Amino acid sequence: MNKAKTLERRVGNPKPFLSVAWNTDDILSQVTVNPNIKWKDIKWKRVEKNVFKLQKLIYKASSRGEIRKMRKYQRLLSKSYYTRLVAVRGVRQEKQGQKTAGVDGIKNLSPMEWFNQVELLNSPLLKASPTRRVWIPKPPKR
Numbered sequence: 001m002n003k004a005k006t007l008e009r010r011v012g013n014p015k016p017f018l019s020v021a022w023n024t025d026d027i028l029s030q031v032t033v034n035p036n037i038k039w040k041d042i043k044w045k046r047v048e049k050n051v052f053k054l055q056k057l058i059y060k061a062s063s064r065g066e067i068r069k070m071r072k073y074q075r076l077l078s079k080s081y082y083t084r085l086v087a088v089r090g091v092r093q094e095k096q097g098q099k100t101a102g103v104d105g106i107k108n109l110s111p112m113e114w115f116n117q118v119e120l121l122n123s124p125l126l127k128a129s130p131t132r133r134v135w136i137p138k139p140p141k142r
Contacts, residue, residue, distance in 0.1 A: 039111030044089070047082045054080065084121045088114050 054077040061070035077083055092114055101107040109117070120126060
């Protein structure tokens, strides 16, 4: 069995939540979380190790010129539950301005709401808005 399938089985996308509610007004609402799972009980070394393994596989495939394998690993990494956990932890827990309200006006989230954000990253409804283009006038050529 190739490395991608074994890693996919090992890393996988575990679903520890019963359901996630996201309000239409873009305000975080209560999440029904599995009572056995808590944010502080996540084994972060294992999570980061699995994400790093996938990143390493991407690097090795790209350095050998194996484009199809590289794309497969990239897709696996982008859809991975552990990657989403690391992303939310990096933004909400480890940053210097973690208690500062962002663009959405929300600050001081509880760990239960962090789980909500992890699930929201998997939502097909979430789409980045394009940046606004502004024309900058250049000085005339001489």
